[in-house]
Amino acid sequence: MEGDEVRITSEYLEEISLSNKTDVSCDLRSARSDFCEIKDFAQIIGHSSILNYHSPCTNSFLQAHTSFKLKPHPRKHDKIALSHVKEISIEPVSFNQTPPHCTVMHIAPAIVFSTGGYTGNMFHDFTDVLIPLFITSFPFRGQVHFLVGEMQPRWIKKYRPLLEQLTQYEIINLNKVRRGLCYSHIIVGLQFHKEMSIEPKKTGNKYSMVDFAQIMRKSFGLERENITMLGIHNGNKPRLLIISRKKTRSFTNVKEVIKMATNLGYQVLVQEPNSRSKLREFARIVNSCDVLMGVHGAGLTNLVFLPANAVVIQIVPLGGLEKLSMEYFGIPALDMNLKYLQYNISIEESTLTEKYPKDHVVFKDPSSIRSKGWAALRSTYLVNQNVKLDVTRFSYTLLEALKHLHHYQ
Template structure:
């Protein structure tokens, strides 16, 4: 009897073993079929500037700009991308089927197949629209099959129809300025047929193409001509945008790297040196600009204003102060004033007297020439720490973008009818940022021009006549060859005004 029970148990175990093996075998076969029929991209942990992974044969997917501490999250992100990218995968599968069908039928060329794949993957309405009526900028917007061959001057709109258009312009926000445009490469936006070069890198994010030439390197123009327009072009895209930069100096991008990293998840493409053929479904060539160092909310995406831009900068550079010190905070410390002391033209020639006056009125004084150098972040922290910034009209006052809200800007205007320019460049932007603004125009006796010209000279009698002779004449006369010696007794009222604004 015992032997029968033993044989029965053995038989039962054998049956269960066979059943388990059958289930395991089915699972292995199913997983093998899934892996073969649906390709999976394995992540690679690359450098801080991103890595490239294989997509389809002969192409790459654009790298993402990541901080080192984000590398460990790459697996989770790729899994999310695989779930969210179902349509892209289906497009690739459809493309593979189309290629097989074409091969069987003696089919299309490789270029036609690549074009078909991009059309399926893009799935956006074709559009090529250019605007040249704006007085400050020229801009083209494209959607569909857009290809940008690196190390070229072309942005190609692929159209199978008979459209034959080409638009040539310089994508820099200072239209009509011959001196600036001499340092900006002309690009051509043109419609071409399907014989366009094949894509080697595909981008899911849209592209913004612009020049970093012109007057970049000058702090005022860095913000007015590029960084503020770039904010308008990209902020609403929440990092999902690829910058393609012509006339690019790597040191300049590095100087403002926190801004680029805050606006885009991807490393900047050097249009002049990169040799890939980058493909997009949406591209904007050129940056929209409203006015000097400011934004018109009525024309900006999401109604963005300079207040929003200042907040963005505080986030990008990790600036702590979003308000100036109130009267309670100042009970145990002095209000801080930053004096922007230019070294060459428009310099304070009695700086020592100015600092003595500020000290007598109870300020903690910081003197700096306003040059951010390569470490913009460090200088931004300094500016953000003060309550008042004082300087003669010039690019150093651009640092007002880092001031906390309700801080005060004091602009000293040199002799020569420059009040309109002072208001345009820094007065209105300061007000747009909700900063307090005080303007002090010097008298003839406070100008070094009194040592160069007699009192009856047109420089003093009719300064606007120099404006009428053109910007170069005006600039050389009143900006490049003038210094300032403030009347301390008269200027004292201006500093008192700044103190009153702090107390309020």
């Protein structure tokens, strides 16, 4: 973009070298992400994953850490996720000894991050990359470059409407860059606050998940800012979207649920998002609805497209998953000004009763299954369990949602 580049000359380098003001700050204490920020002059050579910076001896952090490495992805202790993320080596350099491999420096800052890990799963797309990227880039109001490691063209295409709201520049595939890129300000890594959400206090109360929801609606051209727009206030029936799953944690009696909800006064839609779904079209379907319901899983991530004050109903399967479900989707829903209802199924509503007697440890002591590790929990409660809703019991949850919606008529 015009005005973003400064020509690098020997005089310019000498001025920077004499200024002795390079500022390097890193936060390596977070349980989820490492984050480093370098101001004044930094050069990154993408294909080799080496970032050089001008190192004055007065910087106390640099005196203790002359060079260090990090993986720019918010799952720092997840070995499986990070096995797909290339390490960035951050090293000091003297301009007198090692001239930069670029002729211009970008004034606008750059953020280095990876789309490796578990991307491709919608929940991880948002909690691991898109929301942390929003947190990190939002203060720059589009005046920031994105340098992406392990860049997946299909992923970039899918989320380009959002990415174009966050950066005004071309997105750079870091692994294909053969020349040096110089910036006056580089951030390596993404800031992570909590699962699929933002802690406003950590932003100085400058932005929150409400702002993220607004930018999502703007990105995908969604008309409804809140449920009073084109909704039940004008006589239309409230729209209930059931997120359907076919392979795991599926509803075995969805027709009964549809009939019951219709009798209560809902217009019911059943959709199953998948990798072939066109995100913009699915986002518009979600945004047209007043209530979204589904069993705990990545499909509930679509709550980011709902209008404000809509209702999210999460059906929690057996397995002691209540706290996890609240953390993954309940708190994010509340942070987006959505009404959140959590329906914890009974033993009778789980298809595990077809596999185990009711006095089995699977029902009596889920914690003993969880103590065996994530693989055991996943296999027992997430992969091999479906849900047969007690339509009478569940109807009270849908009635509670209706009561909330009628408050906005």
